[in-house]
Amino acid sequence: MPSLLHSLASPARFQRISAHVFPWAAVLATGLIGCGLVWALVFVPPDYQQGDTVRVMYVHVPAAWMSMFCYAVMAVLSVSFLIWKHALADLAARASAPIGAAFTTVALITGSLWGKPTWGTYWEWDARLTSVLVLFFLYLGHMALSNAFDDRERGGRAAAILAVVGAINLPIIKFSVEWWNTLHQPASVLRMDGPTIHSSMLWPLLVMAAGFTAFYVVLLLIRIRSELMARRIEVLQRHRAAEGA
Amino acid sequence: MSAFTALVRRDVALATRRGGEAALTLGFFVITIALFPFGVGPDPELLGRIAAGIIWVTALLAAIVSLDRLFRQDLEDGSLDLLALSPMPLELVVLAKCLAHWLVTGLPVTLLAPVMGMMLQLDPEAYAPLIIGLALGTPALSLVGAIGASLVLGARRGGALIGLLVLPLYIPVLIFGISAVEAALAGLPVLPHILIEGAVLVVSLPLAAFAGAGALRLAMD
Numbered sequence: 001m002p003s004l005l006h007s008l009a010s011p012a013r014f015q016r017i018s019a020h021v022f023p024w025a026a027v028l029a030t031g032l033i034g035c036g037l038v039w040a041l042v043f044v045p046p047d048y049q050q051g052d053t054v055r056v057m058y059v060h061v062p063a064a065w066m067s068m069f070c071y072a073v074m075a076v077l078s079v080s081f082l083i084w085k086h087a088l089a090d091l092a093a094r095a096s097a098p099i100g101a102a103f104t105t106v107a108l109i110t111g112s113l114w115g116k117p118t119w120g121t122y123w124e125w126d127a128r129l130t131s132v133l134v135l136f137f138l139y140l141g142h143m144a145l146s147n148a149f150d151d152r153e154r155g156g157r158a159a160a161i162l163a164v165v166g167a168i169n170l171p172i173i174k175f176s177v178e179w180w181n182t183l184h185q186p187a188s189v190l191r192m193d194g195p196t197i198h199s200s201m202l203w204p205l206l207v208m209a210a211g212f213t214a215f216y217v218v219l220l221l222i223r224i225r226s227e228l229m230a231r232r233i234e235v236l237q238r239h240r241a242a243e244g245a
Numbered sequence: 246m247s248a249f250t251a252l253v254r255r256d257v258a259l260a261t262r263r264g265g266e267a268a269l270t271l272g273f274f275v276i277t278i279a280l281f282p283f284g285v286g287p288d289p290e291l292l293g294r295i296a297a298g299i300i301w302v303t304a305l306l307a308a309i310v311s312l313d314r315l316f317r318q319d320l321e322d323g324s325l326d327l328l329a330l331s332p333m334p335l336e337l338v339v340l341a342k343c344l345a346h347w348l349v350t351g352l353p354v355t356l357l358a359p360v361m362g363m364m365l366q367l368d369p370e371a372y373a374p375l376i377i378g379l380a381l382g383t384p385a386l387s388l389v390g391a392i393g394a395s396l397v398l399g400a401r402r403g404g405a406l407i408g409l410l411v412l413p414l415y416i417p418v419l420i421f422g423i424s425a426v427e428a429a430l431a432g433l434p435v436l437p438h439i440l441i442e443g444a445v446l447v448v449s450l451p452l453a454a455f456a457g458a459g460a461l462r463l464a465m466d
C-alpha cells in the first residue's frame with residue numbers, strides 16, 4: 001500500500017492515471033446511484049411500520065457512512081503527508097474535507113427530515129445525531145484552518161496535524177456522547193431498532209453505498225485535478241509576469 | 246527540570262504582573278456566569294438545576310478566551326525561537342506553557358467555582374464532584390487548547406479560529422465533568438466519572454505535547 005501511494009505521489013503520474021480512472025468512476029457512480037435510486041424508490045416494498053418514509057434511508061445511511069469514510073481517508077492522507085511530505089496527499093486531504101462536510105450535511109438534513117415523521121421531531125439530542133453534528137464541526141474547523149494561511153503549504157501541514165488530532169479524539173468524543181446520552185435520556189431514545197434489516201432492503205442500500213463511494217472518487221478527482229491545474233496556471237502567470245518585468 | 250520551572254514561573258509572572266491576562270480571564274468568567282440569571286430568569290430552582298452546566302460551559306469559554314496569547318507573544322518577540330534553541334525539548338516547552346496557563350486560568354476558575362455555585366443555588370451534594378471535576382478537567386482544557394493555539398499561529402483571524410478548532414474537542418471534558426455532578430445528584434457513585442475525566446487528562450498530555458510541538462516547529466519555519 002505505501003508503495004502504491006508513493007508511486008501515485010508524483011503529480012504527473014497522478015494526472016495520467018486519474019485521467020483513466022475518472023470516466024470509469026463517473027460511469028460507475030451514475031449507474032449505481034441511478035439503479036439504486038430506482039430500486040429503492042420504486043421496487044422496494046414499503047416498510048410495515050414506517051411506510052414510504054423508510055426510503056429516506058437509501059440516501060441517509062450511505063451519506064452518513066461516507067461522512068465517516070471521508071474523515072478516515074483524510075486522517076490517513078494527513079498522516080502520510082506529515083511523514084512522507086507528499087504534496088499530493090495534502091491536496092487530496094484538503095479536497096476530501098469539503099466533500100466530507102457535504103456528505104455530513106446531507107446525512108444531517110435527511111436524518112432530520114426522516115426524524116419528523118418517524119420520531120415526531122426534526123432534532124433529537126440522540127447520541128448518533130450529536131456525534132455526527134460534532135463531526136460536522138470538525139470538518140468546518142479543518143476547512144477553516146487549511147484556508148487560513150497565506151502560505152498554502154503551511155495551511156496544509158497545520159490542517160494535517162488537526163486532522164490527526166481529530167481522528168484520535170473522534171472515538172473519545174463518540175464514547176463520551178453515548179455516555180452522556182444514556183445519562184440524560186434513559187430509554188426515551190426513539191430509535192428504529194429493527195433487529196436485522198431484510199435483504200430486500202439491504203441490497204439496494206449496498207448498491208447506493210457503492211454508488212456514493214464512486215461519486216466521492218469522482219468529486220475527489222475533479223477537485224484534485226482542478227487544483228493542480230490552478231497551480232499550473234499560477235506558475236505560468238508568475239513566469240509571464242517575470243518576463244514582462 | 247529547572248528550565249521547566251523557570252519557564253512556568255516566567256509565564257505566570259507575565260500573566261499576573263502586568264495587571265492583565267489572569268485577572269481579565271477571571272473577570273470574563275464571573276461576568277459571563279452573572280449573565281445567565283438575566284437570560285433565563287432568577288428562579289432559584291431553575292438556576293440550581295443548570296448551575297453546574299453554566300459553570301462548566303463558562304469555564305470552557307474562559308479557557309478559550311485566554312488561549313490566543315499562549316504562544317503568539319512569544320512568537321512575535323522571538324522568545325519562542327530562543328526556547329526552541331534551548332536544550333529543553335519543545336514538547337516540554339509546550340507542557341510548561343500549558344501548566345502556566347492552567348495556573349492563571351483553570352486553577353482560579355476551579356477555586357471560584359464554589360462561590361459561583363452558591364450564587365446559582367447549586368445543590369450542596371454537587372460541590373465536591375464539581376470542584377474535583379474542574380480540577381481534573383481544566384488542565385485538559387489548557388492542554389487541548391494549546392494544540393489549537395499553536396496551530397493557528399500565523400493564520401489570518403487566528404483568535405477567532407481557535408474556538409472553532411478547540412471547542413468540539415472539549416466536548417468529552419465537559420461531558421464527564423457534568424456527568425460526575427449528575428451522578429452525585431442522582432445518588433449514584435461518582436468515582437467512575439471522575440476516573441474517566443482523569444483519563445481524558447492523561448490522554449491529552451502526550452497529545453498536546455506532540456501535536457503542539459509539531460505545530461510550533463511549523464510556525465517557526
